[in-house]
Structures are given as structure tokens and as C-alpha cells.
Amino acid sequence: MYNFNAGPSILPRTVFEQAAQAILNFNNTGLSILELGHRTDTFQAVMNEAIALVKELMHLDADHEVLFLHGGASTQFFQVPMNLLNENEIAAYTDTDIWGAKAIKEARLFGHVEVVGSSKEANYSYLPKQLVVPKTAKYLHITSNNTIYGTQWQDMNPFYETGVPIVADMSSDILSRTLDFNKFDLIYAGAQKNVGAAGVNLVVVNKNILGKVDRKLPVMMDYRNHIENGSMLNTPPVFAVYVCMLTLRWLKEQGGVPAIEKINDQKAALLYSTIDKLPIFKGTAAVEDRSKMNVTFVMDDAALEKEFLALCKENGMVGVKGYRTIGGFRASLYNAMPLEGVQALTALMNDFAQRKG
Amino acid sequence: MYNFNAGPSILPRTVFEQAAQAILNFNNTGLSILELGHRTDTFQAVMNEAIALVKELMHLDADHEVLFLHGGASTQFFQVPMNLLNENEIAAYTDTDIWGAKAIKEARLFGHVEVVGSSKEANYSYLPKQLVVPKTAKYLHITSNNTIYGTQWQDMNPFYETGVPIVADMSSDILSRTLDFNKFDLIYAGAQKNVGAAGVNLVVVNKNILGKVDRKLPVMMDYRNHIENGSMLNTPPVFAVYVCMLTLRWLKEQGGVPAIEKINDQKAALLYSTIDKLPIFKGTAAVEDRSKMNVTFVMDDAALEKEFLALCKENGMVGVKGYRTIGGFRASLYNAMPLEGVQALTALMNDFAQRKG
Numbered sequence: 001m002y003n004f005n006a007g008p009s010i011l012p013r014t015v016f017e018q019a020a021q022a023i024l025n026f027n028n029t030g031l032s033i034l035e036l037g038h039r040t041d042t043f044q045a046v047m048n049e050a051i052a053l054v055k056e057l058m059h060l061d062a063d064h065e066v067l068f069l070h071g072g073a074s075t076q077f078f079q080v081p082m083n084l085l086n087e088n089e090i091a092a093y094t095d096t097d098i099w100g101a102k103a104i105k106e107a108r109l110f111g112h113v114e115v116v117g118s119s120k121e122a123n124y125s126y127l128p129k130q131l132v133v134p135k136t137a138k139y140l141h142i143t144s145n146n147t148i149y150g151t152q153w154q155d156m157n158p159f160y161e162t163g164v165p166i167v168a169d170m171s172s173d174i175l176s177r178t179l180d181f182n183k184f185d186l187i188y189a190g191a192q193k194n195v196g197a198a199g200v201n202l203v204v205v206n207k208n209i210l211g212k213v214d215r216k217l218p219v220m221m222d223y224r225n226h227i228e229n230g231s232m233l234n235t236p237p238v239f240a241v242y243v244c245m246l247t248l249r250w251l252k253e254q255g256g257v258p259a260i261e262k263i264n265d266q267k268a269a270l271l272y273s274t275i276d277k278l279p280i281f282k283g284t285a286a287v288e289d290r291s292k293m294n295v296t297f298v299m300d301d302a303a304l305e306k307e308f309l310a311l312c313k314e315n316g317m318v319g320v321k322g323y324r325t326i327g328g329f330r331a332s333l334y335n336a337m338p339l340e341g342v343q344a345l346t347a348l349m350n351d352f353a354q355r356k357g
Numbered sequence: 358m359y360n361f362n363a364g365p366s367i368l369p370r371t372v373f374e375q376a377a378q379a380i381l382n383f384n385n386t387g388l389s390i391l392e393l394g395h396r397t398d399t400f401q402a403v404m405n406e407a408i409a410l411v412k413e414l415m416h417l418d419a420d421h422e423v424l425f426l427h428g429g430a431s432t433q434f435f436q437v438p439m440n441l442l443n444e445n446e447i448a449a450y451t452d453t454d455i456w457g458a459k460a461i462k463e464a465r466l467f468g469h470v471e472v473v474g475s476s477k478e479a480n481y482s483y484l485p486k487q488l489v490v491p492k493t494a495k496y497l498h499i500t501s502n503n504t505i506y507g508t509q510w511q512d513m514n515p516f517y518e519t520g521v522p523i524v525a526d527m528s529s530d531i532l533s534r535t536l537d538f539n540k541f542d543l544i545y546a547g548a549q550k551n552v553g554a555a556g557v558n559l560v561v562v563n564k565n566i567l568g569k570v571d572r573k574l575p576v577m578m579d580y581r582n583h584i585e586n587g588s589m590l591n592t593p594p595v596f597a598v599y600v601c602m603l604t605l606r607w608l609k610e611q612g613g614v615p616a617i618e619k620i621n622d623q624k625a626a627l628l629y630s631t632i633d634k635l636p637i638f639k640g641t642a643a644v645e646d647r648s649k650m651n652v653t654f655v656m657d658d659a660a661l662e663k664e665f666l667a668l669c670k671e672n673g674m675v676g677v678k679g680y681r682t683i684g685g686f687r688a689s690l691y692n693a694m695p696l697e698g699v700q701a702l703t704a705l706m707n708d709f710a711q712r713k714g
Contacts, residue, residue: 001387005394008595016380016389023377030358031675032373034554034600037362039681070428070556071577074591078575102576109573192592197391199427199556199594216466218435219459220428234431235549237556237594238365243391318388324396 002341004331005319006147006294007172008192012336015246022242033242038235046238046245047231053248057256058181060204067203067223068231068241072190073099073171076201077106080167080186083223085111085138086213092116092137092164097124097146098325099169107141110215116140124149126286133162139185139209140164145173147193148323150296150330151289156183165209173293174202175251176335177261185209193293194335196244200237251335260335267333267342268292274346278353280304284328298328305329308352317345359698361688362676363504363651364529365549369693372553372603379599390599395592403599404588410605414613415538417561424560424580425588425598429547430456430528433558434463436578437524437543442468442495443570449473449494449521454481454503455682456526464498467572473497481506483643490519496542496566497521502530504550505680507653507687508646513540522566530650531559532608533692534618542566550650551692553601557594608692617692624690624699625649631703635710637661641685655685662686665709674702 003010026033029042036043047068054066069075080103085091089111093104095118107113114137117128124146133140140162145152152173153159159166165185174189181187185206192198203223210224219225225233231241254260272290275281275297284296299305305328312320322328331345360367383390386399393400404425411423426432437460442448446468450461452475464470471494474485481503490497497519502509509530510516516523522542531546538544542563549555560580567581576582582590588598611617629647632638632654641653656662662685669677679685688702 003388003392005392008392008394008592010392011389016391019391020377020380023373023380030673031360032368034373034376035360035362035365035367037365037676038555070432072427072591074577075427078577082575106575109575190592192595197596198395198592199597218439218463218466220431220435234429235365235547235555237597238549239554239596240556240594316387319394 001316001318002337002344003319004317004337004341004345006193006323006330006332007190008198009319009332009334010336011197011243011247012250015243015250018246019243033239036238038232038238043238046242047236050241050245050248051231053245053252054202054204057175057248057251058204061182063206063208064182065205065207065227067205067226068236068244069201069203069226070237071201072192072198073169073188073201074102076169076188076203077103078109079221080141080188081107081110082215082217082221083210083213084167084186086215087111089138090114090134090136092133092140094118094128094131094140094142095120096127096151097143097148099147099171100141100143103141103143103169111138124151125284127151127153127289129158131158133164135163137164139167141167141169143169145170145291145293147172147294148326150285150291150294152291152293154289165206173291175257175260176264176293178257191240191244193332196247197240200240200244202244247336263339264292264333264335267337267339268295270339270342270346271295271331271333274349278349278357280353280357281349293333295331295333296322296328298322304356311348311352312345315344315348317341317348320345358673358675359694359701360675361690361694361698361702363550363680363687363689364547365555366676366689366691367693368554368600368604369607372600372607375603376600390596393595395589395595400595403602404593407598407602407605408588410602410609411559411561414532414605414608415561418539420563420565421539422562422564422584424562424583425593425601426558426560426583427594428558429549429555430526430545430558431459433526433545433560434460435466437498437545438464438467439572439574439578440567440570440580441524441543443572444468446495447471447491447493449490449497451475451485451488451497451499452477453484453508454500454505456504456528457498457500460498460500460526468495481508482641484508484510484646486515488515490521492520494521496524498524498526500526502527502648502650504529504651505683507642507648507651509648509650511646522563530648532614532617533621533650535614548597548601550689553604554597557597557601559601620696621649621690621692624694624696625652627696627699627703628652628688628690631706635706635714637710637714638706650690652688652690653679653685655679661713668705668709669702672701672705674698674705677702
């Protein structure tokens, strides 16, 4: 079976096997990981390794701290401005997807938001370029990959050149491609795509940008408290962190981000070339902005779409349906999706096009 | 092995077995529960069953809504006043443990707090009675069971009689004893004791108390949004909810709350009578306030304490150590701890006392 779901989504088979074993008997402790005290040395070692692996895989410098926090990216939509933006200050946001729009809505509760680029009018099918970011902006918020509409920022240089701290929601493409992660001041990602299972948030933050807002923050909302406590301020989502650790370990074994990027490039190239070759399928995102993580496409004929979806299911390919409010198709090609999965899908597409064409 | 940890803590063995199986192949879908889309019918059924089980086991009326939210009780410390307390209003709080004190600190960010009872001066060893709660208080916040110091409110009637909405942190004794849960307007509990695994919060809220504050709430912080979306406002902590569902199912199979309460009473009675009988051990909580969930006790001699702890470990009893900042012993007797576990512990205590006495 190949799982093309957009999230929660496919993880390496070895991760499932190790996670199942840990639930029955964790590291020969005789205890399940689900009943393990989070202050035990055994779990502290898991947390330490997860944090160390993120630092290593992302080549983070000493200013960048790694946190595993409760909640998903939706929690970060308000936690970011709560920590970084005073009421009278401006934050620049890009509006490139439903998620970016939600982040904007939350930021407006805390300060001024200037939307410096939007493709909403074109149903988010492309990414706005030549953004003008005010120098006074406290930060610029981008969504690095747009899960629903299948676009992805390919060139980060224009952002780096703004001179403004960059905050990125990388939920759906973190650790999938080589980037200079130290150029970002805050990165967040719901784990349930490339990092692990649902129920935990990975946050990477440059500690120098913290502590500059006037408002009083709830203890659990202040990133500094989590840094100080090594993501153990309260009971962490123990099992979710463990699954992240296993997935990060797997990524390292694959050769890290550069190695997985190579395979991700092959997968995306194969699927996009198949879409472009077969007239029955149509890619929905602007070619130069196409995402390597979420490939969105449609057919002109809704009945045929339904037929193809059924065919996918019959052939053990699940999650190919587009986002619930959008329709069409979306194949998510996260790190754990093997090239063979995309080969199977494109074979099915070729076959279907030949029969219907 | 018997796990007396205070949380994360022991869960039924059958829950571990089913959870491990679901990670390898969930309900014969061929998919792991960790890769299952949360909008699938398969997961929706899990969420529905978990919510229905809470309603059934707690005999909730139609006004009381059940939510599974991200975060732990520490998140609720601020989410509660954020939703219920205006800046110029008063909330009454009891200060009966480190956790209650943390809740007070967070509430002060949002409005006025009147501490109507505290046993802090006596190291939280008893529960303050004859509380005077101002009629103008928006709510009264209590911690139903105090995990660290081993006290538990035995009689809820004085709270009901205040006429003020009652908010209870029931993290460490929810579903362990029969209570009229409908008399509470908001109940919250980090799941990692009686409800399931760490990484999710159970919230039971009377919907009529919501929507009365002036402040604008972040989308993820407004309980009403979670009610409206059936705890699926964003990607929920899928696996943690699943473990809750399994644990709730197990509780129902045991005969529900009245049946488990009977066993909990037996376990606590056996352990307390052993402490009281053996002069070498001393209970630390006031007798009338003793918790049936967390039994705290000490010895006069620190060297002997160390020796007894080592003996517990040798005999497969883990987690008997007191809270990290307190010391001594704490045996947590949550629902999943069988009577046999307490029998094994008390046998060891008897044997130890005889040898040392």
C-alpha cells in the first residue's frame, strides 16, 4: 500500500515497527513508552536525541534552539505574534494558502499586519513575487510550502535580502530540501508530515529575537520557558516526541537532508512529467512554483476523476484525493514516500490515460 | 512489574497491546494509525467513540460538551481564565498544591484572583475547609486531587453550595470515583493518568458559560471553536486520542466508574492501613484529606528510604519515589493499577518493617 495523504501521512515502516515494539516494551525496561515517566533518564535520552538530531540535520548554529511543543501549526499561528509582535508594531505576512490566511487572522489579534503578497484572487495557484517588505516590520511570515494548493517557494534569497527576521511555517516541507535554516529566525512545523506523528510541533527559534514584547505571556506560551526547560516545562507529548526521534534517526540513516532531497526531486520530476505528458491530467499550480511535496492536479471530467480515485484505491494507493474543500487530486510525496510509490501511481495514470484517451 | 508512577503512568495491558497492533495495521486498513488522515471515516469513528464514552461514563447532560485538546493541564491554566474571566472580574481559586498555585499565577494575567483557601503554609499537607467564596466570583477553581502532596477533596457539596460555577482540574483523579460531574461547569484533565497517554487534554465544559468574555480569543484557544468542530478544528493528536478511546473502552468493560471506584477504595485502604500499622512509615497528608490516587509517605531515616526504594526496584515496583522536589515516597494507584500491585507493595513494606523494626 502507498499512502499519499497530506498529513497525518506516511512514515517509514521501520518507524512503525520500532514504535509498536516500544509500546509493548520500551528499550527492555519492561515498561511501555506510554507509561514511562517523562522525567526518567530513559525518556530524557529520547528528548535529547530528538533535539540533537534536528540540530545536526538542519546544521543549526548556537543561537538556534530546538523545541518540541504541544499543539499543531495552528497553535503557532497565534503563539508567534504573541511572542514577537507588540500592539503598535507591524508584521509582514504572505497570503499564499488557507493556512497563511489563518496565520494572518491570528496575528491581527496582537499587532498590525501588512500583507506583502497574496495570490488569493487566483485561487492561490501561484506565489507572488517582488514582495516589498517594510524595513520596520518586526518579521516577515511565509508558508514555505502550501499543502493545499501545491505551491512551494523555490528561491528563498529574496526573503533573506529583506533584512527582516523571517518566520516560516514549514509544516509540509521541513527537512525535505537543503536550505540555510540559520537564515530563519523562527521555523515551526506540525510534525505529522516529515517529522513524525500528529500531536507535537517542532519549533526552531533564534533565541535573540525573544523577550522583546511588552505583553505578559502565559507561562506555556513563552518560548523562553520551553528553551530553559529543554521542552520539559510540563509533561511533553512523550510518544509523539519518540516517533519524531525515530523518524529523524531514519532520515539521518538515509544520508540526511541532501540525500532525501535527491530522491524527493526524482519523485516530483516523475509525477509532474507524467501530468504534463498526459492531456487528461492538468497540474493546477504555476509551473515555476510547483511543490515537490504536494502535487495537485485535476481532470476536466468529474466522473473520470471519481473513476481514477476508485482505481487508485483498488491498487492500494490511498490519500490521492484533493483537499476536502477543493477536490481534484493531491499526491503528497513526503520524505517517507519511496520512489516506487510514485512509479506505481504514474504507471496507473499512464494506463488510465491510454484507456480513456 | 508494577508501575506506581504519578504520570505518565500505568495503563491497562490490553490497551498497550491494541495500541501496538494499531501502529502496525489499524483495524485491518493496512495503514498505521500514525499515518491515518484525521478526516478519514476511520479516525472520525475513533473520535466519536471517545467522546461518546466520556459522556456515558460521566453521565453528562446535554449542556456538557466533551473536548480532546492539544496540550496538558498547564495549557488549561491559562485557557480557562482566557475564556471565562474579564479583566475587571474576580475568580476564586484554592491553593492546595504546586499545580493550583500555577493555575492562580496564570489567571492573574487575565483578571482578579481571590485565593479563598490555601494550605501552602503547612506544605500543602491538608485541604482548607469552610471556604468563603464571593458571590460575584465568575467561577471557583479547585484541584480535585493533589498529585504531589497526596490530598483529595472528599466532599464536593460545599463547592456545589457556593452557587458559583465550579472549574476543576481533575487531571489525577478523573473517572476514578463517582461524582455528579454535571455539577461542574468546566473539568479538565491531562490524559496521562486515568484517561490515556500524554499529549492530549480532556475538557468537559458546560457550553452555557462560554462566550461571555470581552477579549478576542485566538481561534485555537476558544473552546467554542473546538465544540463546533468536534475536537477536529485542526489536526488532533490522533494517536493520543486513540489511546484514550481504548482506555475508556476498558473502563466501561470493568463496569464503569462505580466498579473501578470500589477497587480504588480497596487499594487505598490497604496501603493506608499498612502505613498506619507500621511505625517505620509515616503518611504525610492529613488523614481526612488523604488521596486515593496518590499515596504519599516518608521515613524518618533518609538512608532507609533509599534502601526501601532500591528494594522496590529489585522487586519490579517502579515509580515509588516522591515528587522530584519533595522526596519520600509516592505510590500512585490509578485505575489501571491492579489490587495485586498494592498487595505486592504492602507485602514488601511489611517485610521491610519487620527486618528493620
